[in-house]
Amino acid sequence: MGCGGSKAGGSGERADANSEFARKYNLDDKELGTGAFSRVILATSNEGTKVAVKCISKNGELKQEDIDSLHEEVAVLRSVDHPNIVKLYDFFDEKRYYYMAIELMEGGELFERIVKKTFYNEMDARGLVRILLDALAYLHHRGIVHRDLKPENLLLKSPFNDFDIKLADFGFAKKVEGKSLDTQCGTPGYVAPEILKGKKYGTAVDMWSCGVIVYILLGGYPPFHDDNHAVLYRKIKAADYAFDPQYWDQVSDDAKDLIKKMLVVDPDKRLTASQALRHPWFMVGDHELISRNLAKTLDTMKKFNARRKFKGKVKGIILANKLAKGDLF
Structure with missing residues (x-):
């Protein structure tokens, strides 16, 4: 898109x-x-x-x-x-x-680092989510909407630090007051329903995309997925997703509740970044979340990440062919 x-x-x-x-x-x-x-x-x-x-x-x-x-x-x-x-x-x-x-950014993409781990738990995931929400709260407080939150835009500064994460690629970022934007913008699977519906929108679109990322960090796969974009967009507009017990039984109810309050179709009822940071999940003791081993999530995320990278390579080959033919320049 x-x-x-x-x-x-x-x-x-x-x-x-x-x-x-x-x-x-x-x-x-x-x-x-x-x-x-x-x-x-x-x-x-x-x-x-x-x-x-x-x-x-x-x-x-x-x-x-x-x-x-x-x-x-x-x-x-x-x-x-x-x-x-x-x-x-x-x-x-x-x-x-x-x-x-x-x-x-010499550490590469965040998801690439995660899938190389041998152990991953809910406290690890929460630490990453807190960093992302803090950056979004900062931007939104200044009236800036990113408009293209996705795994590819979460990068690591160093190959040796798992938490020195930075939000990158501000090519679609814009200053906004209230709901004043109407440009069709975003990436399939991460785009907010109000954009798909052609409605005026504001910073809340980032919170929907953030909810998708949080879902992937905890479940290992995206909440909305279909190779047919029309079907995919129908699912997004209806918030048609589920917590499959096979993948989500080991995840805490607090974490799932945070996702539910971010993946809300009505942007006025969606949590803001500041509100999300005050969610009860961030108050849970570290020891409890460390005990929630996300080994199954890690295995699932490895498969999701491999498919994501493959699609990226295919797009890269198509782009390279266009470059070679002079179609772009």
């Missing part, structure tokens, strides 16, 4: 030698990722700091709405300072390219 955003083109070519960007950063040969319309390259600053640089080409493919959304993403990232939100160090608007120098 698309959205007017800064997912707009870049080839990652070298900057002009006398440009402001080139005077401050040196692009390496390592490509860190390729988006639908951008490339992310490893770079080193003059001070020796490793960063990720998003290179966005000005080759005529950018529409005005893409440019506007790019500047909105930059403005949002410049306005925030939170330990669990990725940092924007610099932004350069140059002759041939836009460059975004972003905090380098």
Whole structure:
């Protein structure tokens, strides 16, 4: 599902030698990722700091709405300072390219780290949920909605720390007052029902997506899934999901209650991030949650993650073919 955003083109070519960007950063040969319309390259600053640089080409493919959304993403990232939100160090608007120098996340995706664990319990899951909710409470208090919460956008700063998590990819993020947005935006399986229904929406859409992520962290699989998008969207609009006893018997009632209060069709009745942080689940003693072994969840999540990564690779191959044919640039 698309959205007017800064997912707009870049080839990652070298900057002009006398440009402001080139005077401050040196692009390496390592490509860190390729988006639908951008490339992310490893770079080193003059001070020796490793960063990720998003290179966005000005080759005529950018529409005005893409440019506007790019500047909105930059403005949002410049306005925030939170330990669990990725940092924007610099932004350069140059002759041939836009460059975004972003905090380098060397630990990879959160879900990739979880599935490598040999042991996983409900206290581990709660710690991750608390971090995500804290970041969302910070954003929402400032009138910022992320609009694309999903596992791919939860990254780890270091390969050695399981809890130094940062929320990334603010390409769809926007400042909002109340329910003033109406752009169709998000990722199938995580998108909120009010968006699918074409209603005006606000920060509550993030809380629905967060509820989906919490469900996966505790159950190991998504609450809404179907290869047919029409069927999938019908399930989402009706909040048609269940706690299958085979996977959920070992999960506490408090945790399930939190999910129920996040996956609420009416956004006015959905918990806010601040309210969710005060939910009784966060008051339960650590010893009780440590005893709730989520081994079955871990096994299920490994299968879910493998399918997720496979779909991502297929999309990557399709994108690479389009790049090779020059369809995107």
